[in-house]
Amino acid sequence: MAESKAVEAIGFMKDRLRETGLNIEKIILFGSQTSGEATEESDIDIIVISRDFRNKDIFKRARLTKEAEISTIRKFMIPFDILTMTPEEFESENSLLSDYAREGEIIYATQMERGDYASALQVRAKNKKWKTHKKLKKEQGL
Structure with missing residues:
Protein backbone atom coordinates (compact mmCIF):
# COMPACT_ATOMS: atom_id res chain seq x y z
CA MET A 1 0.00 0.00 0.00
CA ALA A 2 1.09 3.56 -0.59
CA GLU A 3 3.21 5.24 2.05
CA SER A 4 1.30 7.68 4.24
CA LYS A 5 3.56 10.61 3.24
CA ALA A 6 2.77 9.96 -0.42
CA VAL A 7 -0.95 9.79 0.33
CA GLU A 8 -0.74 13.01 2.37
CA ALA A 9 1.11 14.79 -0.47
CA ILE A 10 -1.46 13.57 -3.01
CA GLY A 11 -4.29 14.81 -0.78
CA PHE A 12 -2.61 18.22 -0.59
CA MET A 13 -2.18 18.27 -4.37
CA LYS A 14 -5.82 17.26 -4.89
CA ASP A 15 -6.93 20.22 -2.77
CA ARG A 16 -4.67 22.59 -4.73
CA LEU A 17 -6.00 21.23 -8.05
CA ARG A 18 -9.58 21.70 -6.89
CA GLU A 19 -8.78 25.28 -5.81
CA THR A 20 -7.84 26.02 -9.43
CA GLY A 21 -11.28 24.82 -10.52
CA LEU A 22 -10.16 21.50 -11.98
CA ASN A 23 -12.91 18.89 -11.67
CA ILE A 24 -11.11 15.72 -10.65
CA GLU A 25 -12.79 12.36 -11.08
CA LYS A 26 -9.94 10.18 -9.84
CA ILE A 27 -6.35 10.32 -8.73
CA ILE A 28 -4.50 7.04 -9.12
CA LEU A 29 -1.11 6.28 -7.63
CA PHE A 30 1.09 3.84 -9.54
CA GLY A 31 4.73 2.84 -9.85
CA SER A 32 7.17 2.15 -7.04
CA GLN A 33 4.93 3.69 -4.36
CA THR A 34 2.34 0.95 -4.91
CA SER A 35 4.63 -1.93 -5.83
CA GLY A 36 6.52 -1.76 -2.55
CA GLU A 37 9.76 -0.81 -4.28
CA ALA A 38 9.83 2.87 -3.28
CA THR A 39 13.00 4.30 -1.77
CA GLU A 40 13.73 7.66 -0.17
CA GLU A 41 14.66 8.97 -3.64
CA SER A 42 11.51 7.69 -5.36
CA ASP A 43 9.12 10.09 -6.99
CA ILE A 44 5.34 9.90 -6.75
CA ASP A 45 3.70 8.75 -9.97
CA ILE A 46 0.05 9.75 -10.29
CA ILE A 47 -2.62 9.86 -12.94
CA VAL A 48 -5.20 12.62 -12.66
CA ILE A 49 -8.45 11.85 -14.47
CA SER A 50 -10.68 14.80 -15.38
CA ARG A 51 -13.23 15.75 -18.00
CA ASP A 52 -11.51 19.14 -18.04
CA PHE A 53 -8.64 17.59 -20.03
CA ARG A 54 -10.90 16.89 -23.01
CA ASN A 55 -9.73 18.53 -26.25
CA LYS A 56 -6.49 19.71 -24.61
CA ASP A 57 -2.99 18.69 -25.63
CA ILE A 58 -0.37 17.67 -23.07
CA PHE A 59 0.95 21.23 -22.80
CA LYS A 60 -2.46 22.72 -21.94
CA ARG A 61 -3.07 19.90 -19.47
CA ALA A 62 0.32 20.55 -17.83
CA ARG A 63 -0.63 24.21 -17.39
CA LEU A 64 -3.77 23.11 -15.54
CA THR A 65 -1.74 21.08 -13.02
CA LYS A 66 1.46 23.15 -12.85
CA GLU A 67 0.71 25.41 -9.85
CA ALA A 68 -0.64 22.55 -7.73
CA GLU A 69 2.42 20.47 -8.56
CA ILE A 70 4.83 23.27 -7.64
CA SER A 71 3.02 23.96 -4.33
CA THR A 72 3.05 20.28 -3.41
CA ILE A 73 6.71 19.77 -4.27
CA ARG A 74 7.66 22.85 -2.23
CA LYS A 75 5.68 21.67 0.80
CA PHE A 76 6.67 17.98 0.79
CA MET A 77 10.00 18.06 -1.05
CA ILE A 78 8.99 14.97 -3.03
CA PRO A 79 9.22 14.89 -6.84
CA PHE A 80 6.02 14.15 -8.74
CA ASP A 81 5.37 12.65 -12.14
CA ILE A 82 1.84 13.65 -13.13
CA LEU A 83 0.06 12.06 -16.05
CA THR A 84 -3.32 13.34 -17.17
CA MET A 85 -6.24 11.50 -18.75
CA THR A 86 -9.83 12.06 -19.69
CA PRO A 87 -12.39 9.48 -18.50
CA GLU A 88 -12.55 8.18 -22.08
CA GLU A 89 -8.79 7.72 -22.22
CA PHE A 90 -8.95 5.88 -18.90
CA GLU A 91 -11.60 3.50 -20.25
CA SER A 92 -9.67 2.86 -23.48
CA GLU A 93 -8.46 -0.70 -23.95
CA ASN A 94 -5.67 0.36 -26.33
CA SER A 95 -3.64 2.55 -24.01
CA LEU A 96 -0.53 1.63 -22.05
CA LEU A 97 -1.32 4.54 -19.75
CA SER A 98 -4.78 3.13 -18.97
CA ASP A 99 -3.08 -0.17 -18.09
CA TYR A 100 -0.94 1.68 -15.53
CA ALA A 101 -4.05 3.38 -14.19
CA ARG A 102 -5.93 0.11 -13.78
CA GLU A 103 -3.01 -1.49 -11.95
CA GLY A 104 -2.54 1.51 -9.65
CA GLU A 105 -4.15 2.40 -6.37
CA ILE A 106 -7.09 4.80 -6.33
CA ILE A 107 -6.22 7.51 -3.82
CA TYR A 108 -9.14 9.81 -4.59
CA ALA A 109 -12.43 9.32 -6.38
CA THR A 110 -15.58 11.39 -6.66
Missing part, protein backbone atom coordinates in the same frame (compact mmCIF):
# COMPACT_ATOMS: atom_id res chain seq x y z
CA GLN A 111 -18.62 10.30 -4.67
CA MET A 112 -19.92 8.47 -7.74
CA GLU A 113 -16.68 6.50 -8.08
CA ARG A 114 -16.30 5.66 -4.38
CA GLY A 115 -18.27 2.44 -4.61
CA ASP A 116 -15.60 1.09 -6.96
CA TYR A 117 -12.89 2.30 -4.59
CA ALA A 118 -14.46 0.61 -1.56
CA SER A 119 -14.73 -2.67 -3.44
CA ALA A 120 -11.14 -2.44 -4.62
CA LEU A 121 -9.94 -1.65 -1.09
CA GLN A 122 -11.79 -4.68 0.34
CA VAL A 123 -10.20 -6.97 -2.25
CA ARG A 124 -6.76 -5.47 -1.59
CA ALA A 125 -7.21 -5.89 2.18
CA LYS A 126 -8.12 -9.54 1.74
CA ASN A 127 -5.20 -10.20 -0.61
CA LYS A 128 -2.71 -8.45 1.69
CA LYS A 129 -4.25 -10.15 4.77
CA TRP A 130 -4.75 -6.84 6.56
CA LYS A 131 -6.15 -7.10 10.06
CA THR A 132 -8.64 -4.83 11.79
CA HIS A 133 -7.83 -3.22 15.15
CA LYS A 134 -10.41 -5.49 16.74
CA LYS A 135 -8.74 -8.62 15.36
CA LEU A 136 -5.27 -7.43 16.39
CA LYS A 137 -6.44 -6.71 19.95
CA LYS A 138 -8.03 -10.14 20.15
CA GLU A 139 -4.80 -11.79 18.98
CA GLN A 140 -2.83 -9.84 21.58
CA GLY A 141 -5.28 -10.77 24.33
CA LEU A 142 -6.35 -7.17 24.94
Whole structure:
Protein backbone atom coordinates (compact mmCIF):
# COMPACT_ATOMS: atom_id res chain seq x y z
CA MET A 1 0.00 0.00 0.00
CA ALA A 2 1.09 3.56 -0.59
CA GLU A 3 3.21 5.24 2.05
CA SER A 4 1.30 7.68 4.24
CA LYS A 5 3.56 10.61 3.24
CA ALA A 6 2.77 9.96 -0.42
CA VAL A 7 -0.95 9.79 0.33
CA GLU A 8 -0.74 13.01 2.37
CA ALA A 9 1.11 14.79 -0.47
CA ILE A 10 -1.46 13.57 -3.01
CA GLY A 11 -4.29 14.81 -0.78
CA PHE A 12 -2.61 18.22 -0.59
CA MET A 13 -2.18 18.27 -4.37
CA LYS A 14 -5.82 17.26 -4.89
CA ASP A 15 -6.93 20.22 -2.77
CA ARG A 16 -4.67 22.59 -4.73
CA LEU A 17 -6.00 21.23 -8.05
CA ARG A 18 -9.58 21.70 -6.89
CA GLU A 19 -8.78 25.28 -5.81
CA THR A 20 -7.84 26.02 -9.43
CA GLY A 21 -11.28 24.82 -10.52
CA LEU A 22 -10.16 21.50 -11.98
CA ASN A 23 -12.91 18.89 -11.67
CA ILE A 24 -11.11 15.72 -10.65
CA GLU A 25 -12.79 12.36 -11.08
CA LYS A 26 -9.94 10.18 -9.84
CA ILE A 27 -6.35 10.32 -8.73
CA ILE A 28 -4.50 7.04 -9.12
CA LEU A 29 -1.11 6.28 -7.63
CA PHE A 30 1.09 3.84 -9.54
CA GLY A 31 4.73 2.84 -9.85
CA SER A 32 7.17 2.15 -7.04
CA GLN A 33 4.93 3.69 -4.36
CA THR A 34 2.34 0.95 -4.91
CA SER A 35 4.63 -1.93 -5.83
CA GLY A 36 6.52 -1.76 -2.55
CA GLU A 37 9.76 -0.81 -4.28
CA ALA A 38 9.83 2.87 -3.28
CA THR A 39 13.00 4.30 -1.77
CA GLU A 40 13.73 7.66 -0.17
CA GLU A 41 14.66 8.97 -3.64
CA SER A 42 11.51 7.69 -5.36
CA ASP A 43 9.12 10.09 -6.99
CA ILE A 44 5.34 9.90 -6.75
CA ASP A 45 3.70 8.75 -9.97
CA ILE A 46 0.05 9.75 -10.29
CA ILE A 47 -2.62 9.86 -12.94
CA VAL A 48 -5.20 12.62 -12.66
CA ILE A 49 -8.45 11.85 -14.47
CA SER A 50 -10.68 14.80 -15.38
CA ARG A 51 -13.23 15.75 -18.00
CA ASP A 52 -11.51 19.14 -18.04
CA PHE A 53 -8.64 17.59 -20.03
CA ARG A 54 -10.90 16.89 -23.01
CA ASN A 55 -9.73 18.53 -26.25
CA LYS A 56 -6.49 19.71 -24.61
CA ASP A 57 -2.99 18.69 -25.63
CA ILE A 58 -0.37 17.67 -23.07
CA PHE A 59 0.95 21.23 -22.80
CA LYS A 60 -2.46 22.72 -21.94
CA ARG A 61 -3.07 19.90 -19.47
CA ALA A 62 0.32 20.55 -17.83
CA ARG A 63 -0.63 24.21 -17.39
CA LEU A 64 -3.77 23.11 -15.54
CA THR A 65 -1.74 21.08 -13.02
CA LYS A 66 1.46 23.15 -12.85
CA GLU A 67 0.71 25.41 -9.85
CA ALA A 68 -0.64 22.55 -7.73
CA GLU A 69 2.42 20.47 -8.56
CA ILE A 70 4.83 23.27 -7.64
CA SER A 71 3.02 23.96 -4.33
CA THR A 72 3.05 20.28 -3.41
CA ILE A 73 6.71 19.77 -4.27
CA ARG A 74 7.66 22.85 -2.23
CA LYS A 75 5.68 21.67 0.80
CA PHE A 76 6.67 17.98 0.79
CA MET A 77 10.00 18.06 -1.05
CA ILE A 78 8.99 14.97 -3.03
CA PRO A 79 9.22 14.89 -6.84
CA PHE A 80 6.02 14.15 -8.74
CA ASP A 81 5.37 12.65 -12.14
CA ILE A 82 1.84 13.65 -13.13
CA LEU A 83 0.06 12.06 -16.05
CA THR A 84 -3.32 13.34 -17.17
CA MET A 85 -6.24 11.50 -18.75
CA THR A 86 -9.83 12.06 -19.69
CA PRO A 87 -12.39 9.48 -18.50
CA GLU A 88 -12.55 8.18 -22.08
CA GLU A 89 -8.79 7.72 -22.22
CA PHE A 90 -8.95 5.88 -18.90
CA GLU A 91 -11.60 3.50 -20.25
CA SER A 92 -9.67 2.86 -23.48
CA GLU A 93 -8.46 -0.70 -23.95
CA ASN A 94 -5.67 0.36 -26.33
CA SER A 95 -3.64 2.55 -24.01
CA LEU A 96 -0.53 1.63 -22.05
CA LEU A 97 -1.32 4.54 -19.75
CA SER A 98 -4.78 3.13 -18.97
CA ASP A 99 -3.08 -0.17 -18.09
CA TYR A 100 -0.94 1.68 -15.53
CA ALA A 101 -4.05 3.38 -14.19
CA ARG A 102 -5.93 0.11 -13.78
CA GLU A 103 -3.01 -1.49 -11.95
CA GLY A 104 -2.54 1.51 -9.65
CA GLU A 105 -4.15 2.40 -6.37
CA ILE A 106 -7.09 4.80 -6.33
CA ILE A 107 -6.22 7.51 -3.82
CA TYR A 108 -9.14 9.81 -4.59
CA ALA A 109 -12.43 9.32 -6.38
CA THR A 110 -15.58 11.39 -6.66
CA GLN A 111 -18.62 10.30 -4.67
CA MET A 112 -19.92 8.47 -7.74
CA GLU A 113 -16.68 6.50 -8.08
CA ARG A 114 -16.30 5.66 -4.38
CA GLY A 115 -18.27 2.44 -4.61
CA ASP A 116 -15.60 1.09 -6.96
CA TYR A 117 -12.89 2.30 -4.59
CA ALA A 118 -14.46 0.61 -1.56
CA SER A 119 -14.73 -2.67 -3.44
CA ALA A 120 -11.14 -2.44 -4.62
CA LEU A 121 -9.94 -1.65 -1.09
CA GLN A 122 -11.79 -4.68 0.34
CA VAL A 123 -10.20 -6.97 -2.25
CA ARG A 124 -6.76 -5.47 -1.59
CA ALA A 125 -7.21 -5.89 2.18
CA LYS A 126 -8.12 -9.54 1.74
CA ASN A 127 -5.20 -10.20 -0.61
CA LYS A 128 -2.71 -8.45 1.69
CA LYS A 129 -4.25 -10.15 4.77
CA TRP A 130 -4.75 -6.84 6.56
CA LYS A 131 -6.15 -7.10 10.06
CA THR A 132 -8.64 -4.83 11.79
CA HIS A 133 -7.83 -3.22 15.15
CA LYS A 134 -10.41 -5.49 16.74
CA LYS A 135 -8.74 -8.62 15.36
CA LEU A 136 -5.27 -7.43 16.39
CA LYS A 137 -6.44 -6.71 19.95
CA LYS A 138 -8.03 -10.14 20.15
CA GLU A 139 -4.80 -11.79 18.98
CA GLN A 140 -2.83 -9.84 21.58
CA GLY A 141 -5.28 -10.77 24.33
CA LEU A 142 -6.35 -7.17 24.94
